[in-house]
Amino acid sequence: MTDAAAGGGVNPTLRGVLPILTVLLAIVVIWYGAAVWMNAPWVRDQAARAETLLTTGDLIRQTLTLERPVLPAPHQVAAGLWEGIAGQKITSKRSLVWHGWVTLSATLAGFAIGTVAGILLAVGIVHNRAMDQSVMPWAVASQTVPILAIAPMVIVVFASAGITSLLPKAIIAAWLSFFPVLVGMVKGLRTPDAMQLDLMHSWNASRAQQFWRLRLPSSLPYLFASLKVAIAAALVGTIVGELPAGATAGLGARLLSGSYYGQTVQIWSALFAAAILAAVLVMLIGALERMTLRRMGLAR
Amino acid sequence: MQVARRSETAIAAKSISLTFPTADGPVHALKDISLAINRGDFVSFIGPSGCGKTTFLRTIAALETPTGGTLSVNGMTPDAARKARAYGYVFQAPGLYPWRTIAGNISLPLEIMGFSRSDRAQRIARVLDLVDLTGFGGKYPWQLSGGMQQRASIARALAFDADILLMDEPFGALDEIVRDRLNEALLDLWKKTGKTIGFVTHSIPEAVYLSTKIVVMSPRPGRITRVIDSPLPRERPLEIRDTPEFIALAQQVREGLREGHSYD
């Protein structure tokens, strides 16, 4: 009944996918153009070095099939991705699924730690004046510490304590992801308007009751916006943490080792795998957001 | 017994003043307000818009701190009274929580005060019926009309048994008939429970019909210009509004009000 009214004749799935496809198509076209343009100098140089003549057709063909392109063509990246995802046993060291899983597990652990820490700190800041005045400036300062600089130290310190693998990476991920949650939550928890607070006040609601029944619900829109940023940040943190862990497993290690050996396509495949991962995670949070807000009657 | 030992004065205000600092100078919202309200009084506040009625009600409920004077409620500070959950407050705007249904909104203070689940359900049903919203418990605030929202917020304040009921223009958005009904219901409740009620209204007949004491205020700065004690009996059928006493009283209030209106 409602669907019929909203559908307006067009297939709803199509309506959702069509814009994405359009934008995607535009990007691919631009990308191909850029690939030709950016790889052309190298192809021309090579031709000059070999003293051969280059037709436009040759130029385009060669720019799109280079082994070490400045910018790989979409089909090269797609092939690299396909090869990495479907072309390997998922337990193989060359499988992007395997590396992706290594990264994902640390990301989720870090995200969980970071979110909990961010929320707890925000609650403290909103409810405790001493914390409000002392924690925030230092939380900000903590984020300006270049993680890539201290990541090795974190890894070293943990390694000397015999802790390797997931936890150090997760800590770095948490370090990056707690901050957006903190900032968003502080704002969100302070969002209820005066009247809503006054009501609570007049009922002499305890701080816990005020928190659970007013501040938390009204902070959710802010929280979800922050969580989306935080999970992407956690992924970045994990990947950063994977660099100094030595070139071992994970998308970060994969990225970097691709970079050592100038394997552009490998870099881009790893990059896309990471981005797909991030996009999926962000979309999951978006779905959670819609679900929650609908259940709360806030989605109108 | 508890009740007997407590002082007869429920609310005692002595030279209360309240100033809001704003960017372009201080606003004197209340000035030198002194008033004694007895336990079980039904006090109406009437006065032109912006004269400080809301501010005074908020001060009583410890939502605003006076910048001068002293105020005691049930022999305690307003804040102590608040902590003792002495207040039920109906704000001028409905102030419903948008993420809770109507029933959820009414349930909220009950949850906070620790009423049992079954008790809550029963009370919700009772007050929803009282304000004629039975059947709307499952709706969200934005699915209701303005008057229905206002009624829901009244129901919320009536659901728990606060000692002192503070109502800021609760019936402003309601039609005459519903208003009459709710007026009767409120009087009934008041008589049965002996609550102390502070009530802001713009309707002179409403003020006269309900109150034992009518406080007329005037603005800039907010002062009390008259305090009129009602000679009407506690038992008040709707028809009392046609009696000469009633009409005389209303006239008295109207005059007080007119005095305060600076621009007349």
Place this chain on the structure above:
Amino acid sequence: MQVARRSETAIAAKSISLTFPTADGPVHALKDISLAINRGDFVSFIGPSGCGKTTFLRTIAALETPTGGTLSVNGMTPDAARKARAYGYVFQAPGLYPWRTIAGNISLPLEIMGFSRSDRAQRIARVLDLVDLTGFGGKYPWQLSGGMQQRASIARALAFDADILLMDEPFGALDEIVRDRLNEALLDLWKKTGKTIGFVTHSIPEAVYLSTKIVVMSPRPGRITRVIDSPLPRERPLEIRDTPEFIALAQQVREGLREGHSYD
């Protein structure tokens, strides 16, 4: 001339119905509403809370689309009329923009409609005076009392010359004296400009005093139960309220209202 060529009927509703789909089934807010409002009419809508007054007003202003029936405004669709800036709307709640001062809020529609700076300043001063808020132009909404906010929002709708003025309980939060004053001012404006006015109120005297046509509605689903054309002259001093015609008319409205109240 433009005016002469346009139809005499300003608003024509034919069998309008409107249903809100909600989680627990559809809500029939309006059912089979037919009504013709002439250019220059002052129409009051009265009816119990939740009967669909706001919904009907919103439908006229193209803020809600009817699920059945046809509606034309100035011979166009409501949406075309909206685009032609035919409406001034006062909502049931003030709806002021918190980041703008009172003057800024009144200025906003004027800016949007491209009034010059000096014209704006003049109009702002005029309407602020009209609603007795001179001196409060520089304050922010949260620094005003409830009634003052409501008056500011009335001022905002009066500042530009909309052809059709739709007012949803504009005077609900105001005291009798201010209300009388604003009633007179509104009548004055109406007489001078020949605007078409749609006005929701809960006060029977107010409806009778102001209107050329009184529409009584009843709820669940929202229907029109009576349309009463007022025999009162256009010229209406406040004292007209004590005439027998007036009282008879009021009684008629009261009866219509009572009929609609399902729970009586």
Place this chain on the structure above:
Amino acid sequence: QELTLQLKWVTQAQFAGYYVAKDKGFYEEEGLDVTILPGGPDIAPTQVLAGGGADVIVEWMPAALAAREKGLPLVNIAQPFKSSGMMLTCLKESGIADPKTDFKGKTLGVWFSGNEYPFLSWMSQLGLSTEGGPDGVTVLKQGFNVDPLLQKQAACISTMTYNEYGQVLDAGIAPEDLVTFKYEDQGVATLEDGLYVLESTLEDKAKVTDLVRFVRASMKGWKYAEENPEEAAQIVLDNDETGAQTLDHQVRMVTEIGKLTAGSNGVLDEADYQRTVDTLMAGGSDPVISKAPEGAFTHVITDRAFD
């Protein structure tokens, strides 16, 4: 006995000897359980050692001596690499033929993180400022790969004979189009890839015995790798967790590395040591070490190992 070795760089044939020794069971034969930690651009092995994350590290001598001056008492216990593999690789078209005259005004890619010292001392020998300008050279901190040369962002970049140079060739540039300057030939070579431990480790009798065994097994690994480049490359590949390497590249690397380890039986040649110290002391306005170090190496381990 457990022992942890921290490498200077990622898993690659540069460390073939250690991986071979582990895979072929040479360590096991000596009764050792060796853990090999790969390094990376952000890992300072000296720091890992100081933090207790490793017992032995593979490090370049300039960095090790600099750390020693900073108060971290590193000691070289063995030197499997005889000669340096570092060089500067330039595009011929940039017009550079002779370092003495042609570097002026050019942009050069240099590795930092402790690897810049030989370069700096070379430039100071040439009398070139490294602050840019028409009479000096502009220095770039080179990343992890050879892109700056391919993209012509630099006239010359740092390369290792065994790795980056090969990558330049792989990218499609012919050797004829390149000019290379080996640090060995320019007289500024410093010792690379030595094994270092903390002084305190050497005071522990049991540890010393382990180290002796470790060095002996490692050298056995190195010699095996020299003789069996294909197999060694495959072993390295098997140990690479990222799955990024290709066999061809690693085979070439083993071969090139073989040329560097060829002249060494693991014992540090004091003449090489002295030359390294001299080069570092000569370095520009900002000498790496200010005074000749004492006790920065020991022959105790190698003496016992190869006796």
Place this chain on the structure above:
Amino acid sequence: MSALPIIAVWLGALALNTWLARFDTRATRLAVALIFGATILILWELAVRLYAIPAVILPAPSQIGASVAANTAILWTDFVQTILKGALTGWLIGAAAAIATAIAIDRSPFLQRGLLPIGNFVAALPIVGIAPILVMWFGFDWQSKAAVVVVMVFFPILVNMVAGLAATDPMQRDLMATWAAPYGASLWKLRLPAAMPFLFNGLKITTTLALIGAIVAEFFGSPTKGMGFRISTAVGRLDLPLVWAEILVAAIAGSLFYGIVALIEKKVTFWHPSQRRQRG
């Protein structure tokens, strides 16, 4: 046993701060933040000394202070290179691009459905992956660092801005509709002001991201100046006090940057409940 002085200092500072926080004046607010910081520094110094942590792992604050004093010229050059040129430029460009995109997306449901998921995707590309690529594209100098920052700050600002543009009150939107406000007017006068609290949320989060991005990008190639360059070379030389001196500069610069944005936020969104002193 040796933890005793540490616990004592910590408890003392906690008590002092809790007491001070009650006054809530400008001076005590500052004092509380400073005492908190000082406490951390003292604890740090104590820990380094008591547990004899080697300086190459973690230098003591006193050593870091000495290094700052000895290297002011270097620190200033690096600050200009990385923060003023790299981070600030990139942040401004990135913020402008994100705001513009959010508005474009907000206007067109088609773009919203098409661009947002892809925008999520593109912007989620991890810096460590794009930094080498952008260095390859934009050269070694600060331009490539700014480019990295643009990519890093884009997504958080976009997400917040889109949420903000959607956060208007229904009645406020209806009012605009009754005035037949054209798109531009309702954007300028309703949606943008209403979006400001959210936008500043994004802007604040990204101030620190911008610094991280600019510094980290220098690890992948840089001229011989800049904070990231200095940090990586100093680690190689085991000059940890210099590393921490740079980190200190980054922290101070970042806090200032954040503080300035927060101050502007206070001015711009004075009307938002979170900024207003609550009634009562």
